[in-house]
Amino acid sequence: MDKISEDIAxxxxxxxxxxxxxxxxxxxxxGALYGVIIRMCKEETLAQEILQDxxxxxxxxxxxxxxxxxxFYTWAYRIARNTTLNALRKQK
Structure with a gap:
C-alpha cells in the first residue's frame, strides 16, 4: 500500500x-509539522504545545x-500554521 492509500485508510x-x-x-x-511550527515560533516548548493542539x-x-x-498533509499543515499564528498573536 502506498503512502496516500495508507493515509486515506x-x-x-x-x-x-x-x-x-x-x-x-x-x-x-x-516531524514535518513540528518543523513548520518551530520555524515560525522559534521556541521549543511553545512548538511542542502547538503540535499537540x-x-x-x-x-x-x-x-x-x-x-x-x-x-492530508496540506490540510494538517494549514491547521498547524493557523494554530501557530494564533498562539503568536496571543503572546503579543
Whole structure:
C-alpha cells in the first residue's frame, strides 16, 4: 500500500472514531509539522504545545477533511500554521 492509500485508510478509520489511526498519522506527520511550527515560533516548548493542539484539532475536525480536495498533509499543515499564528498573536 502506498503512502496516500495508507493515509486515506487511516483517515477513514479516524473519521469512524478509531484513535489508533490518529497515532499512525501522528507518527507519519508530526516531524514535518513540528518543523513548520518551530520555524515560525522559534521556541521549543511553545512548538511542542502547538503540535499537540494541532493534532487535537485534527481529531476534532477530521470529519471536515475530504481526500478528494487535497492531501492530508496540506490540510494538517494549514491547521498547524493557523494554530501557530494564533498562539503568536496571543503572546503579543
Amino acid at each position: 487511516d483517515i477513514r478509520q479516524l473519521q469512524q472514531g478509531k484513535k489508533d489511526a490518529l497515532y499512525k498519522l501522528y507518527a507519519r506527520y508530526s 494541532t493534532f487535537v484539532k485534527v481529531w476534532r475536525q477530521i470529519h471536515t477533511y475530504d481526500p478528494e480536495r487535497g492531501r
